[in-house]
Amino acid sequence: xxxxxxxLPQKLDAQFNLYHxxxxxxxxxxxxxxxDEDTSFGKSFSLSxxxxxxxxxxxxxxxxxxxxxxxxxxxxxxxxxxxxxxCWYDVTNSAYVGIQSNICSGxxxxxxxxxxxxxxxxxxxxxxxxxxxxxxxxxxxxxTAVDTPSGSGYGYVNARCLIWRF
Amino acid sequence: MSYIxxxxxxxxxxxxxxxxNGSGSLSVSDIIDLNTTAIYNNTTATINSNNIVLxxxxxxxxxxxxxxxxxxxxxxxxxxxxxxxxxxxDSPATSTQDNKVGVDSSVCxxxxxxxxxxxxxxxxxxxGSCSVEDDYSWIRILST
Numbered sequence: 001x002x003x004x005x006x007x008l009p010q011k012l013d014a015q016f017n018l019y020h021x022x023x024x025x026x027x028x029x030x031x032x033x034x035x036d037e038d039t040s041f042g043k044s045f046s047l048s049x050x051x052x053x054x055x056x057x058x059x060x061x062x063x064x065x066x067x068x069x070x071x072x073x074x075x076x077x078x079x080x081x082x083x084x085x086x087c088w089y090d091v092t093n094s095a096y097v098g099i100q101s102n103i104c105s106g107x108x109x110x111x112x113x114x115x116x117x118x119x120x121x122x123x124x125x126x127x128x129x130x131x132x133x134x135x136x137x138x139x140x141x142x143x144t145a146v147d148t149p150s151g152s153g154y155g156y157v158n159a160r161c162l163i164w165r166f
Numbered sequence: 167m168s169y170i171x172x173x174x175x176x177x178x179x180x181x182x183x184x185x186x187n188g189s190g191s192l193s194v195s196d197i198i199d200l201n202t203t204a205i206y207n208n209t210t211a212t213i214n215s216n217n218i219v220l221x222x223x224x225x226x227x228x229x230x231x232x233x234x235x236x237x238x239x240x241x242x243x244x245x246x247x248x249x250x251x252x253x254x255x256d257s258p259a260t261s262t263q264d265n266k267v268g269v270d271s272s273v274c275x276x277x278x279x280x281x282x283x284x285x286x287x288x289x290x291x292x293x294g295s296c297s298v299e300d301d302y303s304w305i306r307i308l309s310t
Contacts, residue, residue, distance in 0.1 A: 012310065013175035062180050062208060098205055099184065099304045102232065111239060111263050118239050118261045119232030119302035120269045126182040126206030166178040 015045040015165045022069055022147040022159035024052075024136050032069060032086065032134045032146055034161045045165055051133075053091055054163065058129030065098070065125045067134045067161035071105040072145040081105075081114040082141025088125040089135040098125030100137060114140060134161065179209040181218070181307040185231065185287075187298035192244055198231065198287040198298060200305065209309050218285040222278050224310045229287045230259065230271035232302020235294075239263035242294035248274045249286045258290060 018041065019034035031052035037044065048055040056063045071084050087100035102119035104111035111118050123134060136146065147159040186201040197216045204213060212219040227248055235242035243262035247254045259270035276283065287305065 011175055012178045014178055062177065064180060100301050102302060113237050113239060116234045116237050117232055117299050117302065118235055118263060118269055119299065120230045120271065124182065124304060126180055166180060
């Protein structure tokens with residue numbers, strides 16, 4: 001008889017999809033669309049999406065959603081003292097879900113100087129399936145876009161959306 | 167003859183939880199209250215009002231707090247840390263915006279061979295006056 005003292009070593013079975021190139025109508029409660037997917041990591045999985053909406057199939061998997069945007073204005077990065085809040089939205093049940101984010105504009109001194117709150121820049125949610133989209137929950141000030149336009153000279157700051165499947 | 171071919175791929179388990187600390191002013195050594203109804207949980211963790219009890223397994227834990235600083239993110243700040251059985255871990259976080267941006271999350275990797283360990287989020291330093299914003303605050307636990 002063979003005994004294994006403390007269980008087999010495990011490695012985690014996880015996949016993730018990375019989306020980028022974000023856009024939205026700039027107003028409260030508007031959905032944010034990530035137009036492109038980066039599959040170069042070789043860990044992506046097939047997922048249905050339409051516009052801003054991700055349809056996560058109920059098949060026993062756990063999905064972890066995490067997304068961020070850029071607070072963009074044409075005078076970036078000198079637009080201070082403004083912020084935006086994003087949150088995941090349950091399309092089927094018409095409700096905000098998960099942990100919301102706070103994104104400030106311009107220099108780091110902006111954060112928390114308007115709206116009183118310092119918080120993480122990523123909106124987070126976990127689920128076993130459903131239809132979800134990231135939404136621009138509230139904005140203040142001078143937001144004109146939710147991602148850095150190409151050719152702006154600040155291309156290293158980009159919005160992204162990650163969906164993990166465990 | 168039987169062979170065991172290395173590691174066995176297994177899906178990670180996940181717990182994602184909001185805080186439930188309310189808007190009261192914080193003090194040093196406060197333990198942050200938790201929402202006992204998880205956003206998502208397929209782990210075996212026991213969620214209590216200000217702690218989470220974990221059994222045997224391997225864990226990655228992070229916790230981040232949204233902080234109301236009355237629009238003064240340098241003078242009004244907190245530092246906080248994950249504790250394991252009331253012992254502070256090695257990666258605390260801060261809400262101050264002095265030469266940084268956003269909130270760090272406190273992070274901890276933990277392996278429990280047997281028995282249980284109790285996880286908390288503790289305020290370890292305070293400048294001025296702050297409170298927790300629960301809609302922006304989380305603890306996330308990934309486990310094997």
